[in-house]
Amino acid sequence: MSDETIDDLMEATYCALCKHGYAELTMQDIAAESTKSKGTLHYHFDSKQDLLESFLEYLLDNFEERTATVPGETPVERLHEFVDELLTPSADDSAEEFRTAVLEIKAQSPYNEAYRERLREFDRVLRDRIATLVADGLEAGEFSDDVDPDEIADFLVTVFNGAEMRAAAVDRSPEQTKRHVRKYIDDVLRPEEAVKRDGATTSVEDEGDGK
Structure with missing residues (x-):
């Protein structure tokens, strides 16, 4: 073909x-x-x-190509960009209709091994992309030493899937989830000194001095 x-x-x-x-x-x-x-x-x-099996493979290929490179000068910036890519609602009505249709396909996966295999590949690629960004941040000293890239990736994939499901099922925009994930990255994953260094927060001492 x-x-x-x-x-x-x-x-x-x-x-x-x-x-x-x-x-x-x-x-x-x-x-x-x-x-x-x-x-x-x-x-x-x-x-x-x-x-539809071929269609899922096609979507996976496109996703891998689209996310092979993520914009941003630092690993933290790239992780934020990646989160925005996944959780920013589309203004295109057809994109939301398509999201719902894909969730219908996902609902068939417990009964369809072929669908399940392809969806596992989506899950693996998404986890790998996030784990790589987190590992790059660890190497650059942008994340705390006790951060485990695989555990963080697994957690964030679960969050993304839940946000997608809620958006389709109860029409809840993922915008709030996106804000919480961005805050989680900056407030939980990053060491305090890195946040201060990048100007993401102002120290209590500076605030007290009126700076």
């Missing part, structure tokens, strides 16, 4: 999921969003599940 065909079918899958959700989605719905025929879909994919 050519890259052009892959991109077309994956984009069509995205659009169809936004419109119909997972449960009601059909191959015809996807074909209707594509420049390709329904016959082409069935030529490359045996079923909706087969196509």
Whole structure:
């Protein structure tokens, strides 16, 4: 299958999921969003599940490419940027509809080993990205010595997943979660001297002197 065909079918899958959700989605719905025929879909994919497995792989590839480099001059700045990327709500209604559709797919994973395997890969990549940023911060002296990159990464992935679920289930914006995570990074993970050095807080002594 050519890259052009892959991109077309994956984009069509995205659009169809936004419109119909997972449960009601059909191959015809996807074909209707594509420049390709329904016959082409069935030529490359045996079923909706087969196509969605490929779609999850496609999303993972895009996520890995998009997050391979994170802007920021320091590891702490890059970790903040990464948090913002994950927890900033999209102004695009279709993006929120898509988030809901992906959660529907996730809900099928306890009963679908293929979905579960692909979602495990998402989880692994996300944890690895965060753990690497935290480890870089440790090496640069920006995080406290007792910080464990793997434990922090596992905790933050759990927070991100919970924020995503609440946004879809009860329409709770992840903005507040984002603020709490940023505060957690600065107030819990970072040693006091690093925070003072970077001007993130003002010392009690300075405040008392009126500085």
